[in-house]
Amino acid sequence: MQGKPLTILLAGPRGFCAGVERAILIVERALEVYGAPVYVRHEIVHNRFVVESLEAKGAIFVKELDEVPSGVPVIFSAHGVPKSVPAEADRRELLYVDATCPLVSKVHREAERHHAQGRHIVMIGHAGHPEVVGTLGQLPPGAISLVESLEDVARLEPPAGKRLSFVTQTTLSVDDTAEIVAALQARFPAIEAPRKEDICYATTNRQQAVKALAPECDALLVVGAPNSSNSRRLVEVAQRAGCDRAYLVQRASDIDWAALEGVSTLGITAGASAPDVLVEEMIAACRERYDVTLQERVQTREDVHFKLPRVLQGAGADQ
Template sequence: MDRQKLQIRLAAPRGFCAGVDRAIQIVEEALGKWGAPVYVRHEIVHNQHVVSRLESLGAVFVEELDDCPPDRPVVFSAHGVPKAVPAEAERRNLVYVDATCPLVSKVHVEAERHHKAGKEIVLIGHAGHPEVIGTMGQLPDGAISLIETEEDAQAFEPKDSANTAFVTQTTLSVDDTASIVAILQDRFPGIATPHKEDICYATTNRQEAVKAMATGCDLFLVIGAETSSNSKRLVEVALRAGATDSRLVASAADVDWDWFDGVGTLGLTAGASAPEDLVQGLIAACRARFDIEVEHVTTAKETVTFKLPRVLTAEV
């Protein structure tokens, strides 16, 4: 009996970005330097498969510093933390390593610069996301106003419309953010903008790859976690760019194979915190069921790397 033919369009770039690579390596290096257990405040990156592997090596994930004993090191997640967190770690004399992505740290620095210049700051982002909590926590309460939607941008009323600035979460939809920024710039022509776009290169590259290949895809699968902002945006981008259907899955185990009824072309990518073995696992699961052909769609080459914190590389 002939098997259903399935063409898989495989996006590149996909999966781990430099910030995620660095954060995972920081936990691994901390375990190598200090031994287990090493505590990690919040998921180091938003992917349970990554978290589970690090737990097997001796990492212990907690939500607050109160859950960390005084005699063990703690790592802060890639999403960034409010200033109060390292301040509390220092007060308790904890050894800590900050794994905040350097591109998130750049947004923190921008926000502080605008605040020192006396500007009223708008943060475009999603309420409750750890990155947003971390960025807003760089400044005193009330110094940053959060805008999530175009409606929020229309309704925002600054104290001084001629003295405003905006920054953004790094993992947003490029197109959605552009629409919000356009409204703000139309309403407040003098609003200060980031020196360089805050949405990170990896988020942008992954969205551009999806846009380039979504048209003609009967189904588009994005491997990533429900808590991963950049992964959820890829699902939305695929639908807007022409995919008939688009879904987020944590791994091949979460696929409902009924989705493949009538599917001739599958688009496949992975969010910036999803490991490549999950991608290959899904391709293998497809190969076991269908007569597959894999087409690689490459829209950019990524060569970015970030240095590890000095506390891990310095000689004892």
């Protein structure tokens, strides 16, 4: 196989989004400001490489706050948390830093606004995903109905006489969500939509880049974790756009080279929580086996930047 030509098409944009960059920086700066250890509730982002890198610097990842000892700082992940979590941290007098992505926080505030105006909220999202758990936990039980599919919309029985609104998880398939929104609006014509699209810019941009790239590829690798919603959606988008051989791969060591037999054009992208070093690792692994020609296909440029929380800005942390 050595020396066989392979064209790699790199999707752009790919990899880290502003919310992920901010969350990782929050942990790194908290370690600088407070010293190790700093505790983090849940994976800060869905990527084992990132988590292990932060563990090596002194971060300790836990499932729940009861694992956090008194007197040490704790950080909430980028996916957002139910209101019960900061309330419990306050009760225990823990110092906490909220790394929730500002675009997820926007959905939280939107849900609160709809609730305050007397509407019942329908959330489009994946049951059990940390972001969905966090959004449902902004309001009292029963205030939000979760739908995952067109079938869920057909079965939905909202409270009688209640006006309706909808919000969405930020990392969904753009096309799937559009279908579900259309079904909701067909069943409930008066349902109120978000003021601005809930699916985040990074999810949308990465899906558009893959959609443009996939028809040119014999196979396509998505660098990302199996529990990363936005990464899994990229695989689905590639397959629907004409690249049947689209695979989610965490590291170069996980590549199934037999599955790439006969491939002459390989697409590579990365989910929003996957660092570029893992993409470089994949390309290097390909170079060991093929005579690689590298081309980048950039659909759009991103310049979004989110500030750090004020508690870390005060330490001169917001560069």
